[in-house]
Amino acid sequence: MLQGKILVAQGGGPTAVINQSVVGVVQEAKKLAGVTNVYGALHGVSGILKEDFLDLSLESNANLEAVAATPCAALGSTRDKPDTAYCKEIFKVLKAHKIGTFYYIGGNDSSDALHTLGEEARKAKYALNCIHIPKTIDNDLMINDHTPGYPSAAKFVASAFAGVNQDNAALPGVYVGVVMGRHAGFLTAASAAARRFETDGPHLIYCPERTFDMDAFTADVKEIYNRIGRCVVAVSEGIHDSEGAPIVTKLAKEVEKDAHGNVQLSGTGALADLLTGQIKQKSDIKRVRGDTFGYLQRSFLGCVSDVDASEARAVGEKAVLFANAGNRKGTVTIHRVGKYAVEYRLSPLEAVAGKTKVMADEFINEAGNDVTGRFMRYVKPLLGTGGLPPVARFDPANTVGKVLAKKKAPAKKKALAKKKKQARS
Amino acid sequence: MLQGKILVAQGGGPTAVINQSVVGVVQEAKKLAGVTNVYGALHGVSGILKEDFLDLSLESNANLEAVAATPCAALGSTRDKPDTAYCKEIFKVLKAHKIGTFYYIGGNDSSDALHTLGEEARKAKYALNCIHIPKTIDNDLMINDHTPGYPSAAKFVASAFAGVNQDNAALPGVYVGVVMGRHAGFLTAASAAARRFETDGPHLIYCPERTFDMDAFTADVKEIYNRIGRCVVAVSEGIHDSEGAPIVTKLAKEVEKDAHGNVQLSGTGALADLLTGQIKQKSDIKRVRGDTFGYLQRSFLGCVSDVDASEARAVGEKAVLFANAGNRKGTVTIHRVGKYAVEYRLSPLEAVAGKTKVMADEFINEAGNDVTGRFMRYVKPLLGTGGLPPVARFDPANTVGKVLAKKKAPAKKKALAKKKKQARS
Numbered sequence: 001m002l003q004g005k006i007l008v009a010q011g012g013g014p015t016a017v018i019n020q021s022v023v024g025v026v027q028e029a030k031k032l033a034g035v036t037n038v039y040g041a042l043h044g045v046s047g048i049l050k051e052d053f054l055d056l057s058l059e060s061n062a063n064l065e066a067v068a069a070t071p072c073a074a075l076g077s078t079r080d081k082p083d084t085a086y087c088k089e090i091f092k093v094l095k096a097h098k099i100g101t102f103y104y105i106g107g108n109d110s111s112d113a114l115h116t117l118g119e120e121a122r123k124a125k126y127a128l129n130c131i132h133i134p135k136t137i138d139n140d141l142m143i144n145d146h147t148p149g150y151p152s153a154a155k156f157v158a159s160a161f162a163g164v165n166q167d168n169a170a171l172p173g174v175y176v177g178v179v180m181g182r183h184a185g186f187l188t189a190a191s192a193a194a195r196r197f198e199t200d201g202p203h204l205i206y207c208p209e210r211t212f213d214m215d216a217f218t219a220d221v222k223e224i225y226n227r228i229g230r231c232v233v234a235v236s237e238g239i240h241d242s243e244g245a246p247i248v249t250k251l252a253k254e255v256e257k258d259a260h261g262n263v264q265l266s267g268t269g270a271l272a273d274l275l276t277g278q279i280k281q282k283s284d285i286k287r288v289r290g291d292t293f294g295y296l297q298r299s300f301l302g303c304v305s306d307v308d309a310s311e312a313r314a315v316g317e318k319a320v321l322f323a324n325a326g327n328r329k330g331t332v333t334i335h336r337v338g339k340y341a342v343e344y345r346l347s348p349l350e351a352v353a354g355k356t357k358v359m360a361d362e363f364i365n366e367a368g369n370d371v372t373g374r375f376m377r378y379v380k381p382l383l384g385t386g387g388l389p390p391v392a393r394f395d396p397a398n399t400v401g402k403v404l405a406k407k408k409a410p411a412k413k414k415a416l417a418k419k420k421k422q423a424r425s
Numbered sequence: 426m427l428q429g430k431i432l433v434a435q436g437g438g439p440t441a442v443i444n445q446s447v448v449g450v451v452q453e454a455k456k457l458a459g460v461t462n463v464y465g466a467l468h469g470v471s472g473i474l475k476e477d478f479l480d481l482s483l484e485s486n487a488n489l490e491a492v493a494a495t496p497c498a499a500l501g502s503t504r505d506k507p508d509t510a511y512c513k514e515i516f517k518v519l520k521a522h523k524i525g526t527f528y529y530i531g532g533n534d535s536s537d538a539l540h541t542l543g544e545e546a547r548k549a550k551y552a553l554n555c556i557h558i559p560k561t562i563d564n565d566l567m568i569n570d571h572t573p574g575y576p577s578a579a580k581f582v583a584s585a586f587a588g589v590n591q592d593n594a595a596l597p598g599v600y601v602g603v604v605m606g607r608h609a610g611f612l613t614a615a616s617a618a619a620r621r622f623e624t625d626g627p628h629l630i631y632c633p634e635r636t637f638d639m640d641a642f643t644a645d646v647k648e649i650y651n652r653i654g655r656c657v658v659a660v661s662e663g664i665h666d667s668e669g670a671p672i673v674t675k676l677a678k679e680v681e682k683d684a685h686g687n688v689q690l691s692g693t694g695a696l697a698d699l700l701t702g703q704i705k706q707k708s709d710i711k712r713v714r715g716d717t718f719g720y721l722q723r724s725f726l727g728c729v730s731d732v733d734a735s736e737a738r739a740v741g742e743k744a745v746l747f748a749n750a751g752n753r754k755g756t757v758t759i760h761r762v763g764k765y766a767v768e769y770r771l772s773p774l775e776a777v778a779g780k781t782k783v784m785a786d787e788f789i790n791e792a793g794n795d796v797t798g799r800f801m802r803y804v805k806p807l808l809g810t811g812g813l814p815p816v817a818r819f820d821p822a823n824t825v826g827k828v829l830a831k832k833k834a835p836a837k838k839k840a841l842a843k844k845k846k847q848a849r850s
Contacts, residue, residue: 014595037823043595053825066817072591074819079596096828164726166497170439170468171504175720194726267703269694269717276693292694294716295600299588301619302814303727389727392491394499400464400478403521 003034004322006101008056009041009048010135011110012050012079014072015149016156016304018135021069021105022075024316025133026056032324039099044078045113048090053097063376068313071299081113087120094128101129103319107136107147108354111331115353118329123322131319132331132349135312137298139186140357143347145336146186148315151308151382153180153297154190157234161194162391165201165232172230173287174221175278177202178272180297182238184358185209187297189371190215190379191234196391201232208238209359210368212247217275218282220369225285237292247271268292305384311342318344332343340381360371426603427472427749428459432524432761433481435474435560436465436531436538437504439497440574441581441729442737443560446530447500448493451481457749464524470538473515478522493738496724498529506538512545519553525541526554528744532561532572533779536756540778541582544756556744557756557774560737562723564611565782568772570761571611573740576733576807578722579615581810582659585718586619587816588658590626597655598712599646599704602627603697605722607663609783610634612722614796615804616659621816626657633663635793637672642700643707645794650710662696662717672696693717730809736767743769765806 008025009020022040029035040054054075056064067074082090094102104114111132121128134141137153157179168175168260179188185207192205203224206212224231239247248271265306272290279288315332322330331353337343363375380387433450435443446464454460465479466472479500481489492499507515519527527538536557543555559566562578582604593600604613610632617630628649631637649656664672673696697715704713740757747757755771756778762768788800805812 010595014592040819051825051827051830054819054821055823055825056819058823059820063817063820066815067819069815070591070817071588074591074817075596077595086642093829097825133721160721161725162726163496166499167439167494167720167724170435170498170500170502268698268715270698273693273695273698289720290693291719291721292717293721295589295592295714296585296716296718296721299592301584301587301816347664390491390494391726392488392495392499393493394465395444395484395488396479398480400476400480400522402476404518405476 002029002032002101003319005037005039005097005099006035006103007039007041007048007053007099008103008105009044010073010075010077011044011104011106011113012077013137013298014077014109015135015137015298016071016152016300017148017308018072018105019070019074019317020068020147020148020193020309020312021133021135022056024313025103025174025320026059026064028317028320030057031189032320039097040075043076044080044085044104044110045082045090046078046080047076049086051093051097059288071301071304079109081109082116084120085116088124090117091121091124091126095126095395100127101131103131103133105133105135106114107134107138108141108352108356111141111349111352112354113347118349129323131238131323131327132327132352133315133319133334134334136353137187138181138184140184142352142355142357143333144352145334145342145380147334148308148312149298150186151305151384153187154193154305154379155305155383155388156300156303157187157190157293157296158193158388159303161191161202161232161234162196162388164291165194166391168201168230168232173289174231174233174276175287176233176235176272176290178235178237178290178292180293181208181236183208183356184357185236185364188236189359189363189375192371192376193379193383193388197393199228202234203228204233204369205371206233206235206369207238207240207364208236208240208361209364211242212239214278218278222281222283227285228364235271237276248274250274305382307382307384314344322346348425426459427454427457427526427745430462430464430522430524431460431526432464432466432473432478432519433497433528433530434469434711435498435500435502435503436469436529436535437561438532438723439458439502440560440562440723441496441577441725442573442733443497443530444495444499445493445734446558446560446573446741447481447735448489449738450528450745451484451489453742453745455482457745464522464635465500468501469505469529469535470507470511470515471503472501472588473518474511475817476518487644496727504534504844506534507541509545512542513549515542516546516549516551520551524749525552526556528556528558530558530560530741532559532563533566533777533781536566536777537779540774543774546631554748555754556564556612556748556752557775557777558744559757559759559770559777563606563609565609567777567780567782568758570759570767571807572759573733573737574723575611575811576730577728578612579618580730580808580813581722581725581728582612582718583618583813584728585730585811586616586657586659587621589716590619591816593626593655593657596712598714599650599658599701599710600626601660601697601700601715603660603662603715604715605718606633609632610661610789611784613661614784614800615660617801618804618808618813622818624653626763627659627841628653628656629658629794630796631658631664631785632789633660633661633665634789636667637664639703643703646704647708650708653696660696660700673699675699678850730807732807732809739769747771
């Protein structure tokens with residue numbers, strides 16, 4: 001049975017539904033007689049050090065629900081990864097505030113941080129329940145069928161590509177859209193859900209699970225362009241060469257690295273500019289444009305999958321229920337059952353901490369430039385009960401017969417007949 | 426009275442609601458007994474040359490409505506600007522198909538093209554009704570209070586900034602979002618509608634109506650960052666120096682120019698990268714990120730202002746009604762009446778053709794780094810009857826008292842007292 005004060009915090013990159021999980025913890029904990037307060041730490045573990053807590057038990061129900069529907073981490077987030085000394089400071093604060101249960105909502109870095117905290121607590125003989133609640137738009141947590149945050153980001157990416165596909169059809173050329181994803185291509189792959197009609201883009205999709213070859217890329221683009229007169233491309237920010245070096249480093253001499261030694265991929269348009277530059281150089285295609293979807297993918301207001309929202313709420317609630325049932329640590333995981341339903345389990349922290357799941361081979365086509373039908377069956381239920389807004393076109397069957405061209409037709413027919421004859425010979 | 430076949434086409438950059446105007450023309454024309462067919466030309470004036478027509482009168486009502494709700498030009502668009510020779514070819518086709526009325530949906534380039542076509546028709550004694558139907562996300566057509574397409578793009582920009590403001594609050598730093606708009610800052614200014622709470626971004630807004638000074642910009646950013654610990658900036662792609670040279674040209678040695686001699690501003694992340702680079706260089710702020718919103722602003726699926734959708738429909742319908750009432754040429758214009766209602770008039774083509782409206786001085790603050798309350802009153806009704814989705818935060822009043830810091834307080838108090846003493850001396 002959960003007792004006394006419990007604490008919840010958010011870590012890593014925000015998502016459109018991460019606040020649902022906080023509110024899930026608060027609402028479920030409020031049902032338990034033994035829980036006196038639910039504290040929220042501001043900016044993840046860094047807020048614990050500073051004793052920056054809000055008492056979320058004092059929030060009105062209406063405001064809790066309004067925050068739940070607001071994108072991005074309402075408690076603030078952090079990229080801090082605690083070491084032994086950091087953990088000791090955390091214990092001092094938790095002890096001072098009499099907190100024995102900590103819910104940390106985050107991705108694999110956050111689960112790793114929680115794992116470290118749990119181990120240090122054990123060594124220090126500090127009684128601490130550590131429950132990790134999953135979220136990441138990258139969808140790269142092990143064991144999980146998918147992670148809260150991914151479906152809404154996938155809906156954003158699919159909606160963006162459905163739109164730019166229309167735009168590219170109206171003003172034909174080549175369009176390259178760069179999507180978030182350092183190691184896992186799930187989000188880039190979701191762009192395929194934008195397609196409705198046969199010639200709809202994205203026509204090419206490149207994920208970081210496969211080596212990116214610049215020559216193959218430009219050849220692919222030219223082939224599509226020559227065939228249908230336009231080409232829409234979805235590319236992961238994390239695409240890399242055969243030695244694992246990010247393609248974006250081919251352009252920039254100086255690249256920014258974060259605390260984990262990762263090259264900065266988001267917050268710059270360099271990769272899109274590099275790729276469109278290559279197409280311009282290696283073809284005579286005139287209209288070549290590139291966009292980097294950037295932070296809008298995880299924060300845009302009003303683009304939420306209802307499936308995602310309810311699952312993000314559920315993992316918060318389940319985290320409380322698992323701890324209340326006597327579990328001391330673990331991570332809540334999502335498992336798909338039947339055609340599309342999910343069940344939630346508590347899995348060992350070690351199974352997800354610091355590990356990265358990437359796309360299964362069967363989700364990417366052999367040429368490495370598209371997704372498969374299996375991926376489509378995987379991703380479609382996640383986009384929400386309504387799916388994407390509809391896309392329609394005028395019926396091409398209603399084409400009006402040419403009047404002037406008809407008059408000129410004999411000459412054209414002759415030329416065509418001549419061409420056919422030559423082809424046969 | 427309108428008779429026989431009428432033709433409709435779309436020109437320039439697509440918008441989220443431009444198909445509403447096509448469908449407005451079709452649905453209104455179908456009510457008129459004298460109209461036999463409504464043709465749609467594919468890819469604007471260039472489709473007329475090629476006799477690429479669809480008979481839109483053959484579309485089912487359901488599909489017309491589905492296309493109306495789909496973003497971007499369903500008939501395709503063009504950047505072609507017809508000259509005398511081009512016009513003569515157009516007349517040949519119109520004559521062959523017995524078309525006497527042409528509705529061209531577009532911005533100031535399209536109205537200019539229609540103006541040229543009308544003049545050439547007069548010289549050639551070819552009887553042609555030329556009605557221009559306004560659309561542009563830039564909102565830069567003269568006479569009009571605003572133009573169809575702008576409100577939905579403004580809603581996108583405001584929704585994007587409402588999201589990235591949350592994201593930036595969760596992981597503090599500097600964020601620069603680059604918004605479309607070569608000469609007019611209306612779309613960038615709409616970012617201000619993202620603000621809800623006192624410290625919400627965007628904290629700085631730069632429009633092309635004012636000269637952009639790099640030193641003032643970096644000083645502004647540092648001032649905000651030092652004061653509130655983070656800074657969100659909205660910048661028009663068209664910002665320029667005192668000689669009118671686009672800021673983006675300061676970075677790129679080679680810049681792409683279009684048929685009108687305009688430097689390519691969209692479809693590249695160069696400006697955002699240039700501005701974030703400057704902030705990194707001139708400050709010690711660690712987290713500096715930039716996004717370029719790109720083509721999503723005019724095409725994103727599912728981000729439509731209902732006010733915009735109904736007005737875009739209305740300008741199509743009115744264009745048919747004005748011609749049916751005997752008007753031979755002109756442009757449909759939107760005028761605001763009362764607190765927020767609109768009326769539609771037929772204005773002379775010359776008044777909008779090839780001209781550009783920019784933001785009124787009273788819409789931009791004196792420092793040139795924000796909008797005014799007058800602009801907010803102008804833009805808010807356009808975003809739709811529901812406005813933006815709500816944004817909520819946890820109540821900062823529920824801050825928990827510090828326990829450890831309290832214990833250390835005496836030492837801190839002493840230091841503070843010492844500091845104050847020094848300050849006084």
